[in-house]
Amino acid sequence: MISAIIVWGSLLAALVFSVAYLLSPRLRAQVERPKFTFHQQVQDFDKNAAPVPKSKRGKR
């Protein structure tokens, strides 16, 4: 009984969160922002971290 409440309760919470996400553009932006932040961080890292060896530079 308790486990059913937990399982279905968590599903309900996920559903509520998803509906809020769909209805609120602001929430949507907030929820999705980390992927863009991360994307930027990775690109910055890749640009600066690894210099291409001399023998391969012409191919880039």
Place this chain on the structure above:
Amino acid sequence: MNQVASQTVQVEVDTLLLRAHSYAAFIALLIAVTFGIVISLQLIFPEFSADWLPGWGRMRYAHTQGIMLGWLGNAFLAFMYHAVPVLSGRSVTSRTLGLWLFGVWNFAVMIPGWILVLSGISQPLEWAEFPMLVDAFVIGALVLAACQFLPPFVRRGVTNLYVSSWYLIGGLVFTLLSYPMGNFAPEFIPGAAGAAFSGLWIHDAVGLFVTPLALAILYYVIPASTGRPIFSHLLSMLGFWGLFFLYPLNGTHHYIFSVIPMEAQMTAILASFLLGIVVIIVVTNLMLSQRGAGLIPKDIGLRFVSMAVIFYLIVSIQGSLQANMSLNQAVHFTDWVIGHSHLAMLGFATFAAIGGILHAWQRMPQARYNAKAFEWAYWLLVVGISVMVIDLTLAGIVQGQLWQSGAPWIESLQASRPYWIVRSISAIPVAAGFIALLVGMLTGERGAGAAAVAANQVPSGTEPLVADANNSDDSSGLTMSYRVACAAGIVFFVLSVSLLGLLPKQVLEQQTLAMAPGNPLPYTAAEARGRDVYAREGCGYCHSQQIRYTAADIARFGAPTLAWEGRLEYPHMLGTRRIGPDLSRAGGTRTDDWHYAHLYDPRAVVPASIMPGYGELFDGGVTSPKRDAQDLVAYLDSLGRARELAYPEGDAAARAASTDNRWAQMSFDAPLLNAHPARTQVRGGAPALEANGDTALGLSLWQNNCTGCHGDRAQGDGVAAKWLEPQPKNLAIRQYTRGMLADILWNGVHGSAMPAWRDLSTVARSALASTVQSFSRLEPETPNPILSALGANVYAAHCAECHGDDGAGDGFAAAHLPIAPTDFRGVRTSRAERIRIMQNGIAGTSMAPWTDRLSSGEITAVAHYIDEFFDNTSAGIAP
């Protein structure tokens, strides 16, 4: 140090520690895989061994812990040295701490752990095989890892935290919480209650350690390699919370149909089903995030990760299906589960770990990089692991079908052999793939990885869903919801431990109190020592000690295991795999001399056995067992004893105490209460055999089951014959009635090494009986009425008290003898053999030499008289 300015914060990737953990990971992987290959070969070639080689079970311990902690643990730590600074924008805590972590993980956990389990100091628990002393260091290392990798996230805060960060944090925190539960709790909580905690850890090891850290890699590498953000951060977070809420609730699905309360089992089954749905969401998101990268991406890190996603989908759906009771009933304990765990650890997690390491490796300017070797590694591993998993899954289906059908156990081993051969062959590309990876990291041009990154960059695709990443809307509400979810995650973990661990423990303790007979016998000192031998040799990997509440288990092994039967089991020995039969009720099914012969040379008594021999338990031969062997046999003889002795009073009380528990009632309705169904019985009750059995089938059965003792030519001179008392019969000088053979094959010869063969079908027993009859070379012998008359008098005076007046073996003393006297109506020996027996007696039985009481003439007379009892037309069996 690899220093890079990311946004406004200086990012430092500690490449020294990254390299160190990467190399340690691959070395551990090769060692663990070597153990795996050796034990897989020993299933095909059981004699493949050497004095210096540790036992099968010990290497199995080293294999699993090597893969989980040595390989994956190091690989994840290596990846974290690359990912955490990028994800958090901050460096990890310190190099000194990192060196300590590396040292503890490898020199206080892995190396001592391996040495200890190979030396016989271990813990007989799946995925928790290292002994508790090493477990303490694992926990210490996990604390160090938390101190090394969590502070950067704490300093950064949870606002706008990317999903990989959540997985890394979750993985570190929840592993630290769950590790003690699976590694310590079963040592202090006995039997099935301890198994409930084991089940939680078995699943949490995968669900809260391996999966989160592997998913962190997938969510990191895919966007980093494709050059664009993941498809949906919402779906990724739903997946994250779904996994952390549901995974801990799955644990008990490893013990479906066990004595663990059905409520806990049903919770685990439901959670397993829902977890499958969550995984589909996660995988959909990950696949959509790879759009444009192609089915086989050019970037090698992404390629491994992409395959990991596919493996993750398959293994998760497989896991959800396995929890289904119908499927579980058939495939649990089979190679299906071994295939599932290889797909999880060598497929999904290993591909993710390789993808993560290669992704980081490419970005280390000073690292060597051999693209060709990595390319080879990928294809070798894809082919090898796919073949291995498909093969083991098919093997599991075949084994499950045979077990359900009630076929003799040995048939499942014979049917498995082709699959085990394929599995071992599939290990060749797998091992070659891992070697190629290491070659790729040690050869090639330094810094060539960066060129590969540049060459394989996927062009940016469509516009992102939310264009402005720097939109600085107030996200405090979302941050708060994440904090609430964090707290909820911890609460869920506590709930899972309560619902699937503590609550079952309480219920099982109540059941034990209500159902256990008064003063059940504890283990003797020898039995307790024997249990330690059983544990250290990993016997539990092949022999379960839980009779499940299923018809197939009850028919084959007897009444299902009740909670109180495990009250002395610290830790439990329930097991998760059956290569050999369940041993819950092994006591009394075999004689001690059979056990010694079987331990020393298993194929001597069971020609088709694949059990490894344990010659190290003997001083040069079967007749010189060391104390360990004696203790182990004492332990095996004790299995099921308490339950057997509980009958009938104890069982009646237990039945009355469990009227509202329909599962427990099943345990009392089993056809053969409290003893192994294949146990030898004195006499009677055997179904009649068909007149003419299939001789080809009979000969095959004979070769598989009988030659070890009776010999190829049935002359009682098999390899094991010299170790057994009484010695196996020479069937060439005997003639059996059909009825007598029916009785012997059904009941065995109680008190001797001759087991009952009730697990063979009537057709099979008929065939075997025909084969046995065909071995007889006994010619009719001329009767001598005068000698017979004299013999009758001698017989009545000296033999009838055991063998009965009419030779039926039912004299008044017969019931008190450990081995029933021969029933002369059903078996005839040559006259010479009869004389020899009366002169020498039969060692190991109550038949003594008669030369001190009977003259030579009297012995000859009795030998003539006994001939008259034989009646080939009658059943020849005492009722």
